[in-house]
Amino acid sequence: MKIGVVGLGKMGQAVAYRLIKGRFAVIGFDPDSTAREELKEMGGMPIDSVEELAKIVDVVWLMVPAGKIVDDVITAIKPKLKKDAVIIDGGNSHFPDSVRRAESLAQDGISYLDVGTSGGLNGRDIGFSLMVGGEKKVFDRLEPIFEALAAPNGYGYMGPAGAGHYVKMVHNGIEYALLQAYGDGFALLKKNNRYENFNLEEISRVWSNGSVIRSWIMDLAHNVFNKDQELIKVSGKVGGGSTGRWTVQESHEQNIPVPMIEKSLKIRDDSQKTGGNYATKVVAMLRNQFGGHKVEKV
């Protein structure tokens, strides 16, 4: 099975890497020539346009920013695709867009899966957590792909079109709240004047081993504090925000409260205006750890 990966940024490259390791033939496109060169070095075949890619692959894995660019790529590749080809959107698209795209492509006989992809840059090595939406029979047919990409036991069929991105949206909402919860706690430990010498490196190490609040995010916190716990030069402005905002919007439309997610989104938004505080610095550093998201310097 030939798989075309469109978008060879940090996450797209990791997807290509795992597919190649899983012995799939990987053809990749990215407008950046360095990214194409790197694909070649890892055993994939770079190609000069998405149209050329579409002609020869059985599956197109889109790993591009959510929004118009997804539609643009689909419009460009649609007329060139082989019969029975499948398009997979592995990015963070808003689920209603995925529903719309799946319905529209179905009219042209093209299958479409929406796959929420979690795990950050580390997923390249240990495998991703994949939430798949779309037609069950297409999921079944492409299961070897998901198996190659995912961590052991780390993929599953979530439901019809949009379900994969819906679950990923909620995942990200939870992520916002978890990050801020840890940020809160570390801020109190660091800034209180009762025990001024708390060592967050030590504390995060102890908490990473055996505690109720151990988690991958906690391991990343230990990586952060291992290097720097003053965070003086780190900006407390936290970026991102779209998936969390969609979660809160959906919560309002469905009349199901998600107070923790809503609060963390508010804090993130406020941090852009006020510059944030120690807690949001920790959040920014954690996002940098798992996703390579840029941290502003002050």
Place this chain on the structure above:
Amino acid sequence: MKIGVVGLGKMGQAVAYRLIKGRFAVIGFDPDSTAREELKEMGGMPIDSVEELAKIVDVVWLMVPAGKIVDDVITAIKPKLKKDAVIIDGGNSHFPDSVRRAESLAQDGISYLDVGTSGGLNGRDIGFSLMVGGEKKVFDRLEPIFEALAAPNGYGYMGPAGAGHYVKMVHNGIEYALLQAYGDGFALLKKNNRYENFNLEEISRVWSNGSVIRSWIMDLAHNVFNKDQELIKVSGKVGGGSTGRWTVQESHEQNIPVPMIEKSLKIRDDSQKTGGNYATKVVAMLRNQFGGHKVEKV
């Protein structure tokens, strides 16, 4: 080294178990004769009173509910202790109490360590996360005990008297917020009318493997949904609350905001009045998973 464990409830028994496994001589007291019998079966030596226990041990590990009972036990054992004996409070005492007790006992030449103990019932098998406060030289001397009790790499010296319980207090505050964050997300998935067939067992399995939000709590969520995801008979009233309340109180005194922890405490308090919702049912079930905390039935 002979260690006396006072309080052989769920956590005290787990402490005794690990100490015995670590080849320490364990003498244990609990007012409940069944608990004493169980200690005997696992290779420890039950004893009929704390006074008798105090006479023969080098270290007393208190695993009793926070509050007056800690002071009562200390008052009872203090006159009986051997020279150089150490009292360790492994429970969830409020840190100012630990400072007071350490200072008071120091006047009688008795060393006192406050040890925040995290990991829940599972700690019996994999070891606990231990946050130790008190005199550094006493910590150093008793390190073999902590090593036997803790998960690999799971203990550390936090600082002077009260520091262990302070760090554990913040740990618990974070725990409140994490639990509610997951509860929020699972509630939206379960109760939305857009994708009514989401399978939380599947979703929590996928999220447990490779995702950014993977954690021990997530593993416990999978255990919960594995058995039941409707939670119809589970009350949404969430118990506990003291350590979270102390965290929020300290946040106010120190003027360091912990908005996520404060929000989760508020939700927990409200649940007692309103009966809660699906999200707080999840929280109650998670607390039951890690700590064996009782879940009300409706």
